[in-house]
Amino acid sequence: MKKVIAATSRKRKQDRSRAKEEQVPDDEPVTVKASGKKGSSAQDKSFSFFLSDPDVLDCPICFNPLTTPVYQCENGHVACSACCSRILEKKCASCFLSIGSIRSRALEKVLESIKVLCANAKYGCTETLRYSDKSGHESQCNFVPCSCPHSHCDFVSSFSDLPAHYRTEHGSSASAGVRFSYDKPFKVTLDSDDDVTILQEVNGGKLFIVQNFVAGLGNAVSVLCIQPELLPNYRCQISAKSNGCSLVMNSFTKNTQNSAMARLATILSSRFLVIPTDYFGAGKPRNFEICIFRSYE
Secondary structure, eight states: OHHHHHHHHHHHHHHHHHHHHHSOOOOEEEEEEEOOOTTOSOOOEEEEEEESOGGGGBOTTTOSBOOSSEEEOTTOOEEEHHHHHHSGGGBOTTTOOBOSSEEOHHHHHHHHHEEEEOTTGGGTOOOEEEGGGHHHHHTTOTTOOEEOOSTTOOOEEOTTTHHHHHHHHHTTSTTOOEEEOTTSOEEEEEOSSSEEEEEEETTTOOEEEEEEEEETTEEEEEEEEESOTTSOOEEEEEEEEETTEEEEEEEEOEEESOGGGHHHHHHHHTOOEEEETTSSOTTOOEEEEEEEEEEEO
């Protein structure tokens, strides 16, 4: 068991080191606030410094941010409480001494003092967080960066700033796509087997894309919204008519932050209308009627 624990920790450390070699991040700015004791004349003060290795604030076993309580063995090796409870016989993964009963009070105090900016600060997030809360906040942050869906454009911003960019930079281009209004059906024509059409709502300017790709014996067509994944999905309807036949799907849009990942997002969501290969006829354009409703899932 000792060998298994040590080997697992070494493997995770090697994987993380390999990832660092592939993409070495800048030093992470950390703000620490030190408060004077009650009744003291010392003033509250804060200052910024750089951690050359932010990993020192992560559990060396699971690599998640350390949170109170933090435990240490007699040799000073630390581990989070979750790992201590999972380790058989509560043995330290580094030296195999007992761990899980001695608190690392000094490190806990440091963790409680450290405040960091959200990684999405440059996209508009103003949250200042405890280091232990950073990953949880960022997984739900509405300022997560979204990419412009226009081909050959590498602009990245928060989803709220993206509509203005698209309208200004691409609104007058031939490939600008289709402008639509909520709750009103509109036409979309897809000319190829693999095609993306960009949609922009006329008032708020929110961006959507119609994704069409070959899937088995036909084509899969879906509507996705360019916004953070945790935001509500819009209700939508996709219909295709040909030779007196009609195919209709009532569903919800799927959120995506990057149009390049739209196909994968569509496949994983299963929110698409399948059109048989010969439904429109050989060489004929694929005409769809789409309606995106203001209501949410």
